[in-house]
Structure formats: structure tokens, C-alpha cells
Amino acid sequence: MAAPRVAKAKPAARSAAARQIAALLWQDKVAFVSAILLLIVIFCTIFGPWLMADQARAVNLMARNAPPFSLSKGWMFVLGADALGRSLAARIIVASQNTILIASSAVLLSMTIGGALGLVAGYKGGWISATLLRLADAIMSFPSMLLAVIVLFVFDPGVENVILVLAVSRIPIFLRTVRAEVLEIKERMFVTAALAMGANTNRILFRHIAPMVMPTVINLAALEMAFVMLVESGLSFLGIGIQPPEVTWGLMVADGRNYLGSAWWLSFWPGVAIMTVTMALNLLSNWLRLVTDPVERWRFQTSAGAR
Structure with missing residues (x-):
């Protein structure tokens, strides 16, 4: 009878959490x-291309550079139209998939590789740590934008190459952050107890130390997501990022720069989308930092209970 009770207790605990x-x-x-804004963006990322792909590609020269809020051509033109008469609202929704996919994939890849290397460097120390730190220093000696420009100028600026170069440029950030955390955590009593009980290195790293580092890594990933989005937008603006017929918010800003004097909305609305998501990620990461900090979370819970 104990096993079913434990099985029922786990979903209840998760629901309470x-x-x-x-x-x-x-x-x-x-x-x-x-968080609500980011959920809306995630919904657009998943379902946007499926729902709006035809409207985003539909050319209507009669609506060329139509101004925003001109609903005479339909609600799809609430944000205006581009130089080919395509709905800006539909294109922004469709472009969210590539923009978020590139940023999230690059951050996930750099977080996985950099986090694993940081765990090893912090726990092992010695020449392994020194070698990984020198490698991180070599990558960080190049600014992320400059490194991406050089690599994408030499190779094909496709989606895979953009993700790869952005991920490589952010690996040192996760490596150094995780290493610094592990250097402090490995001296705690529970790690010493695990060693005394005969736990192997992999168990200590991934069962005991990694969960302690994860809140910091998640907070950092939210900040890096915003930074990578800005870098990708800059690359697309320079013409060495994602190439047509693919579309991203940065590429839409680049396409509208020739019309800034006569049709400012071509660059303005994609820029607003970039700014909104970046700001939401930064604000939410600040909340995550406070909530995952035991001291700050205790204050949150106390004030919530007082109300």
C-alpha cells in the first residue's frame, strides 16, 4: 500500500510547487x-507559420507600403504592409519562429557544452581547468559580433551556421559561471559525505552538484537568450545572417532601412518585437534570480503569507 501512496504524493507535491x-x-x-508576453511569443513561434504562412507570402501591390492601422484592407494590415504589399503583422508572427528558434538553439547548445565543461573544470581543477580556461579566454578575446561576422563571411550564412557560431561564442560565459559555482559547492559538507560513502565522480557531478548550479544557469540562459537575439538581429541587419526567403525580425528591420523616410513602420514594428521580447526576458530573469535565491524567496513567501 505504501507504493501507491508515494506515487500519489509525487503529483500532489508537484502541483503544490x-x-x-x-x-x-x-x-x-x-x-x-x-511571462504572459513570452507565452504569446512561444504560441506564435509554434503555430504562427502554420496559421499565417500564406498571408505572410501573399503579394498585394495595391497595398504596397500601406501605413499601419489602415483597416480598409483587412485586419491583417493593422501594422501596415511592406514594399511588396505583404502583411507586416503576418510576417512578424511567422518570423518569430526563426528568431526564437535560432536564439533558443544557440543558448541551449552553449549552455549544455559550457555547463558540462564548467562542471569538469570546477571539480577536477589542475591542468584540465587551466586548459579549458585558456580555451575560453581565446574565444572571448573576439567580440561575439566580430567572431560571427568573420565566420559567416567565410562560410554559408545558413540557419545551422548562425546557430553554431552564436553557440560557440557564448560557451565561455557558461563555462566560467558554472566553474565558479562548482569551486564553492564542492567544498560543502554534502559533497564530502558523498565522497566518504564511495560515490563516483559522475554521480557527484550530475546528481549532487549540477542541481545546485541549475538555478544560476537558468537565470544566465534567460539573459543570454536576449543577447543572442540582439546579435542575430544585428547579423541579419548587416546581410550576413539569415537569407531570404527565410525571414527573421532582424532581416525585416534590414529590409525596411531603405524606406525609413517614407515608410518607417517597415523597420519599427520588427524592432518593437525584438525590444519587447528582450525586455521581457531580462525582467523575467531578474525574477528567476530572486526566486531561486533562498534568502530572497523566503522574503517573497513571507510577504505573500502576510497578505
Whole structure:
């Protein structure tokens, strides 16, 4: 009878934890609005191309450079139209998939590789740590944008190459951050106890130390997501990022620069999308940092209970 009770207790504990996190999020209204915005963007990323692909590609020369809020041509032109009469609203929704996919893939790849290398460097130390740090220094000696420009100028600026070069440029950030955390955590009593009980290195790293580092890594990933989005937009603006017929928000800004004097909205609305998502990620990462900090989370819970 004990096993079914334990099985029922686990979903109940998870549900209670989810409600507690939702309550903490609701308490910080700025973080709550940021989370809602990001959920909307994720919805557009998943379903946007499926729902709006035809409208984003439909050419209507009669609506060429139509101004925003001109609903005479339909609600799809609420943000205006581009130089070929294509709906800006539909194109922004469709472009969200490539923009978010590139940023999230690059951050996930750099977080996985950099986090694993940081765990090894912090726990092992010695020549392994020194070698990994020198490699990180070599990568960080080039600014992310400059490194991406050089690589993409030599190779084909496709989606895979953009993701790869952005991921490589951010690996040192995760490596150094995780290493610094591990250097402090490995001296704690629970690691010493695990060693005394005969736990092997892999178990200590991935069962005991990695969960302690994960909150910091998640917060950093949210910040890096915003940074990578800006770099990708800059690359597309320079013409060495994603190439047509693919579309990203940065590429839309680049396409509208020739019309800034007569049709400012071509670059303005994609720029607003980039700014909104970047700001939401930064604000939500700040909330995550406070919630995952035991001291700050205790204050959140205390103030929530007082209400």
C-alpha cells in the first residue's frame, strides 16, 4: 500500500510547487506580464507559420507600403504592409519562429557544452581547468559580433551556421559561471559525505552538484537568450545572417532601412518585437534570480503569507 501512496504524493507535491511558483509570479506583476508576453511569443513561434504562412507570402501591390492601422484592407494590415504589399503583422508572427528558434538553439547548445565543461573544470581543477580556461579566454578575446561576422563571411550564412557560431561564442560565459559555482559547492559538507560513502565522480557531478548550479544557469540562459537575439538581429541587419526567403525580425528591420523616410513602420514594428521580447526576458530573469535565491524567496513567501 505504501507504493501507491508515494506515487500519489509525487503529483500532489508537484502541483503544490507549481501553485507556489504561480503565486510568486503573480506577486511580481512586472514578471507576470513578462511571462504572459513570452507565452504569446512561444504560441506564435509554434503555430504562427502554420496559421499565417500564406498571408505572410501573399503579394498585394495595391497595398504596397500601406501605413499601419489602415483597416480598409483587412485586419491583417493593422501594422501596415511592406514594399511588396505583404502583411507586416503576418510576417512578424511567422518570423518569430526563426528568431526564437535560432536564439533558443544557440543558448541551449552553449549552455549544455559550457555547463558540462564548467562542471569538469570546477571539480577536477589542475591542468584540465587551466586548459579549458585558456580555451575560453581565446574565444572571448573576439567580440561575439566580430567572431560571427568573420565566420559567416567565410562560410554559408545558413540557419545551422548562425546557430553554431552564436553557440560557440557564448560557451565561455557558461563555462566560467558554472566553474565558479562548482569551486564553492564542492567544498560543502554534502559533497564530502558523498565522497566518504564511495560515490563516483559522475554521480557527484550530475546528481549532487549540477542541481545546485541549475538555478544560476537558468537565470544566465534567460539573459543570454536576449543577447543572442540582439546579435542575430544585428547579423541579419548587416546581410550576413539569415537569407531570404527565410525571414527573421532582424532581416525585416534590414529590409525596411531603405524606406525609413517614407515608410518607417517597415523597420519599427520588427524592432518593437525584438525590444519587447528582450525586455521581457531580462525582467523575467531578474525574477528567476530572486526566486531561486533562498534568502530572497523566503522574503517573497513571507510577504505573500502576510497578505
